[in-house]
Amino acid sequence: MISAVTQLAISLIERESVTPNDGGCQQLIAERLQRLGFRVEHLAFGAVSNLYARRGTERPLLMFLGHTDVVPTGPRERWSLDPFTPEIRDGALYGRGSADMKGSIASALIALQQFIEANPNHPGSLAVMLTSDEEGPAKDGVRRVIDELESRAEKIDYCLVGEPSSKDRLGDMIRVGRRGSLHALITIRGVQGHTAYPEKALNPIHALAPALVEFCAMSWDAGNAFFGPSTMQISNLNAGTGATNVIPGELKFRANWRYGTASTTASIVERTEALFQRYALNAEYDWEIGGEPFLTLNGALVDAVKATLLEHLGITTDANTGGGTSDGRFVAPTGAQVVELGPCNGSIHKIDEHVSIAELDALVTIYQAIFQRLLK
Numbered sequence: 182m183i184s185a186v187t188q189l190a191i192s193l194i195e196r197e198s199v200t201p202n203d204g205g206c207q208q209l210i211a212e213r214l215q216r217l218g219f220r221v222e223h224l225a226f227g228a229v230s231n232l233y234a235r236r237g238t239e240r241p242l243l244m245f246l247g248h249t250d251v252v253p254t255g256p257r258e259r260w261s262l263d264p265f266t267p268e269i270r271d272g273a274l275y276g277r278g279s280a281d282m283k284g285s286i287a288s289a290l291i292a293l294q295q296f297i298e299a300n301p302n303h304p305g306s307l308a309v310m311l312t313s314d315e316e317g318p319a320k321d322g323v324r325r326v327i328d329e330l331e332s333r334a335e336k337i338d339y340c341l342v343g344e345p346s347s348k349d350r351l352g353d354m355i356r357v358g359r360r361g362s363l364h365a366l367i368t369i370r371g372v373q374g375h376t377a378y379p380e381k382a383l384n385p386i387h388a389l390a391p392a393l394v395e396f397c398a399m400s401w402d403a404g405n406a407f408f409g410p411s412t413m414q415i416s417n418l419n420a421g422t423g424a425t426n427v428i429p430g431e432l433k434f435r436a437n438w439r440y441g442t443a444s445t446t447a448s449i450v451e452r453t454e455a456l457f458q459r460y461a462l463n464a465e466y467d468w469e470i471g472g473e474p475f476l477t478l479n480g481a482l483v484d485a486v487k488a489t490l491l492e493h494l495g496i497t498t499d500a501n502t503g504g505g506t507s508d509g510r511f512v513a514p515t516g517a518q519v520v521e522l523g524p525c526n527g528s529i530h531k532i533d534e535h536v537s538i539a540e541l542d543a544l545v546t547i548y549q550a551i552f553q554r555l556l557k
Contacts, residue, residue, distance in 0.1 A: 186544075194265065199250065200314065201227075201230075210311065213290055214234045222234070233308065233329075235307070236307045239305055242338050243306070244512075246343070255532055273535040273537050273538060280523075280536040282344060288541050289343055293309070295545070315508050319511075338517060339481065339555055340518065346522055347524055348526070353496055356507070357477045358477060361475075362472050369431060371388060383428075392459075396413075410441075415434055418432070439505075454466060472510030481555060486551060489550045
């Protein structure tokens, strides 16, 4: 017999919701939450669907944060099944989004249902926030919903994110922080000309080359006890007209930093611009902050998650800040405690993505126990 959480996960996976499309997932979820006494808001920004649902008016406010969008499937012919026609095989549920993160959304919804049925008059408040813009640019998703909540002074105390945090077995790893992400589009201006008359032109490729060597070799920081050393990678570099006899007039390149709390956005910007100024380059910068680094080192949420995993799974979890980033980066600056806990991430974004059904069932118990510890 298929469990309630598996059936719900199947229903969500069947809804094709490649970023920024929601595919009807949030409407299905909204109907379930309304039956549990949640007040549901649909907050659409551009092509992005967002859902915010709250039950209760008092603090503390405990929120589950997730995303209903999924990454593209890649070549469908390489899948052993249709990515949006989920199948159960050998104790695992297959389909795009099964692990990242429709499975953990389903677990959270069943856990909320069971918790509320057992505690209809629980203290504090429960909330669910979902977006269809986590796997994409993340500009019209949680970032915008948080702005809306901040504008009406609605504060989140605890944010449990359903990202697939586990490595080898459920609960062996949780995320208590993430590195920040900073992007830059840098334009180096030169003077276009004929390759036969270089004295009448200024080649921005040649001008940039020595500075680029130093730029790529820079050490941004040594890291600290919570984050490894910050890093920078150049992801794109373009110049030229396509002709072999034309010196280009400009060069554009993109750089991305992943940085911890040992650096700041301001320090990275200042050091970068100072370097290119020292080489007398005519440079223009377009900076974009993907998200500041965040860290929830201690607090009631971390304590509740650790205690629950130890009690129910016998695991002393590894609380770390590895990986890329998550929508928790938009919640943490409000002062909320943020912890990411979800199933194993070995197949996420891959062909034949899947999640263990036993993990989904266990997550229901784990999430419900966390709700119980924080809203006694």
